Amino acid sequence: MIRAYRKDGSADVILPDPSYGEISDTVLWLDLINPSREEELFVEQRLGIPLPTRDELKDIEPSSRLYVEDDALYMTAPLIYRADTDLPLLTDVAFILHKDRLITVRYAEPKAFNLFIQALARGYGRKHTGAVLACRLLEAVVDRTAEVLETLAGRLDNLSLTVFVDRKAAKRRAPRFLEGKLLDIASHHQLVSKVRDSLVSLSRLVAFLQSQPMVRSDAESAELCNLLLRDLQSLGEHAAFIANNITFMLDASLGLISLEQNxxxxxxxxxxxxxxxxxxxxxxxxxxxxxxxxxxxxxxxxxxxxxxxxxxxxxxxxxxxxxxx
Known part of the structure; x- marks a missing residue:
């Protein structure tokens, strides 16, 4: 599906019709969601730039995720999605800046995109350029990542209270209580690991974006990149702190299991x-x-x-x- 968002705040779905003319200059953002090959070719012909396919997004090397080609800026980063489930995943999303227009190619539904689209419906991006819109979208991704880390920190606090503090309940609990909690700890570790992978890639992406002339020449987008880098750095430190807590809880839980066995x-x-x-x-x-x-x-x-x-x-x-x- 190809969804177009215009500068006036309107949005519609573009069908890959051969009779369709040029994509209007009023379109600020083209969002390709699970695009078919026909839809990819349609956009490539209208914009005159190649788009990464699904296989290319999967096979792309970390060193080749950021590059400039045909006057277009290509950036790829893994984003966290399904973070509220027991099986969080990463999905590679391509961000392309071409002629003051943002194009995104994605094959999943990260929650940050839905939140940002809701903000656009309220007129959030009517006066934005493509570079500023990309920064605002990345800002929504960072905010969602921060929300995931806050939720994870709350879950760890509750798990810590359950395992270490409530000693009266510990005397009444089943012998395999702690073994079950190890599965929760493993699930939390998997989530924070994926978040840290995403944050590292996002930091490289924002630093690359900040170095581009189209961003350096625009005061708003340059300031947004500076804010994003500071937020990503603080989130990286927070994610490392949570990872250390998870490691401590794992070691402590294994120690308690050894005590029960003793x-x-x-x-x-x-x-x-x-x-x-x-x-x-x-x-x-x-x-x-x-x-x-x-x-x-x-x-x-x-x-x-x-x-x-x-x-x-x-x-x-x-x-x-x-x-x-």
């Missing part, structure tokens, strides 16, 4: 201490020797039981007094 082994150790001496007494009196004077004792059986009881209690008390249990 407690289980400790129970078996106590059982061994309690039952091993009585087993020894029972083994002695269970031997089938012909001459055993205790066999003729009237109180031999009660005395043997008493010896078993004493041999169980005394080692237990001694180990407890030494602090080994």
């Amino acid at each position: 407690a289980i082994i400790k129970i078996f150790s106590i059982a061994s201490v309690v039952f091993l001496p009585p087993t020894l007494v029972a083994s002695v009196y269970g031997m089938n020797f012909k001459f055993m004077p205790e066999l003729d004792w009237h109180f031999g059986y009660p005395l043997a039981l008493f010896a078993m009881l004493v041999s169980a209690v005394l080692p237990f008390l001694f180990f407890r007094w030494k602090g080994w249990l």
